[in-house]
Amino acid sequence: MPTDAEQACFEAGIKFGSLYHQFAGTPISLDSADSLATAMEEAIENQPYCEAVTVEIRREELEAALSEGPADYTEFTGRFAEVEIVVDYEDSEVVARMEMDDGYPLMALDRVE
Amino acid sequence: MPTDAEQACFEAGIKFGSLYHQFAGTPISLDSADSLATAMEEAIENQPYCEAVTVEIRREELEAALSEGPADYTEFTGRFAEVEIVVDYEDSEVVARMEMDDGYPLMALDRVE
Amino acid sequence: MPTDAEQACFEAGIKFGSLYHQFAGTPISLDSADSLATAMEEAIENQPYCEAVTVEIRREELEAALSEGPADYTEFTGRFAEVEIVVDYEDSEVVARMEMDDGYPLMALDRVE
Amino acid sequence: MPTDAEQACFEAGIKFGSLYHQFAGTPISLDSADSLATAMEEAIENQPYCEAVTVEIRREELEAALSEGPADYTEFTGRFAEVEIVVDYEDSEVVARMEMDDGYPLMALDRVE
Structure with missing residues (x-):
């Protein structure tokens, strides 16, 4: 049987x-970045055992990408955000990043307890 | 050559x-539905020629679906929203739904002008 | 520090x-189900520490869903597949389903070793 | 009322x-590119009025991207494929690219008839 900590890591x-x-x-653009971040947080927080999701848009990185191209928007990908997720499963808490x-x-x- | 109206329809x-x-x-849950709707609107409005996107969550439909299942969230699909998109391409305007x-x-x- | 087994569970x-x-x-339709299953397997097997992905389409479930609606295709969702994933992380192997x-x-x- | 050609452009x-x-x-990797291309073709061909979808992976572009990074896979995006779609709507045929x-x-x- 998996431990609670292993289950928590799987869920994270x-x-x-x-x-x-x-x-x-x-x-994603500079103007729409915040609404996307909020939607990502609230959508994933719906999932089981999920205590908290924090999405921080890396705006300088987004500005840098937009300055390279002809458009004022681009596609969301990992370089544009830092994400922290907290999962509680029974007696275990996991923080991942x-x-x-x-x-x-x-x-x-990041941390398994 | 495609007409402006045909281009506008393609873009829509x-x-x-x-x-x-x-x-x-x-x-998606009743609590997270609004932030998802806003993110959908703002994300797609970034695309070229897109004047406006309106996403209205059908909350009764969402409540009905949630009452059938064991969880307080489900997966977003077309039955949970009405969407209107307005595209302007040169002299043509298209409204789709x-x-x-x-x-x-x-x-x-809905309308091609 | 997380254990190898916890890391393997996180990766799974x-x-x-x-x-x-x-x-x-x-x-997805009855005709396109196999190519989707293969693409899912091969795409996810690219990810780090992923030894094997097996996607088995539940064809009776798909047929049942198609017989309820007017179209000969529907949207892929969890009820149409059984999936098994094997992850190896250092000395640990995890099978999830x-x-x-x-x-x-x-x-x-399913199994954590 | 939209013309058949406008409807075909919308569908495309x-x-x-x-x-x-x-x-x-x-x-996506060099090894999994073909199965993804086939799944994309067959999945989208399920949609109404869709006569044919052709996805050609741009392998040199994919090799170039992989040679820049530490992994042997990357994320599928538009630079890695050329796509042609043929839609027939009543008396109109549209080819888009x-x-x-x-x-x-x-x-x-590409062509509206």
């Missing part, structure tokens, strides 16, 4: 994969 | 397909 | 969330 | 938006 992974692959590709690592978005366990 | 179709297939499957038709969501041109 | 969750939310909503449970698709850890 | 747009936003973000234009994927009507 589900939330990250869901968030990323549901919303990757969404048209998506951050940039050497130019690539990396999802990682 | 792109917006509908984008909205639907970007957001179908998103976890997604509504329920005999139990199925139907995307249709 | 990512794969499930990714698979589901990338492909939910895809138009999505199956129907009382009419709802449930993702669960 | 729906197919493009659907294809792009359903599959953008899918993990997604191609790279100055570094950006552009969806355009």
Whole structure:
């Protein structure tokens, strides 16, 4: 039988994969970034065992990407956000995070209790 | 060469397909429905030639679906929203709509000018 | 520090969330079901630590859904597939599964070693 | 009332938006590219009025992208494919195309009859 901590880690992974692959590709601009971040947080918080989702848009990164191209919007992808997800499963709490690592978005366990 | 009206219809179709297939499957509850609707509107309004997107959540339909199942959220799909999109392409304006038709969501041109 | 087993469970969750939310909503018919299943398997097997993904389309369920509606296709959702994912992380191996449970698709850890 | 050609253009747009936003973000490698292309074709061909969908993976572009990063896969996006879609609506036939234009994927009507 999996431990509570293992179950919590599995659930945290589900939330990250869901968030990323549901919303990757969404048209995003400086003006629409906040409503997308809020929708991502509230949508994923619906999922079981999910205590909190925090999506922080990396606006400088978004501005930099937009300045390279001809349009005032682009597609949402991992370089444009930092995400923290807290999952509680029975007696275990897991905090996981998506951050940039050497130019690539990396999802990682931050804390397992 | 396509006419302006044909181009406007093509662009309106792109917006509908984008909205639907970007957001179908998103976890949605009565509490998170509004933020999802706002994000859908603002995301698709970023696309070229798109003047306005209006997403109205059909809350009774959502409540009915939730009352059938064990969870307080479900997956976003066409039965839970009415959508109107306005596209301007050069001298042409197109209004298109997604509504329920005999139990199925139907995307249709409403007005081509 | 998370254990290898906890890391493996987190990675297995990512794969499930990714698979589901990338492909939910895809138009699917009896004819196109196999190519979608293959694409899901091969796409998710690209992800780190993912040893194997098996997607089995539940064809009777798909036939039943199609017989209720006017079209010969519908949208892919969890009721139309059973999925097994194997993740290896260092010395740990995890097998996870999505199956129907009382009419709802449930993702669960099957084995953690 | 919209003309048949306008309806056909609207339907062609729906197919493009659907294809792009359903599959953008899918993990793709040189090995899995073909199964993804086939699934995209067969999935979208299910949609009404859709006669044919052809997805050609731009393998050199995919190789170039993979050589820049640390992983042997990346996320599917418009630069990795050329897509042609044929829609028949009553007496009208429309051919539309997604191609790279100055570094950006552009969806355009090719022929309206």
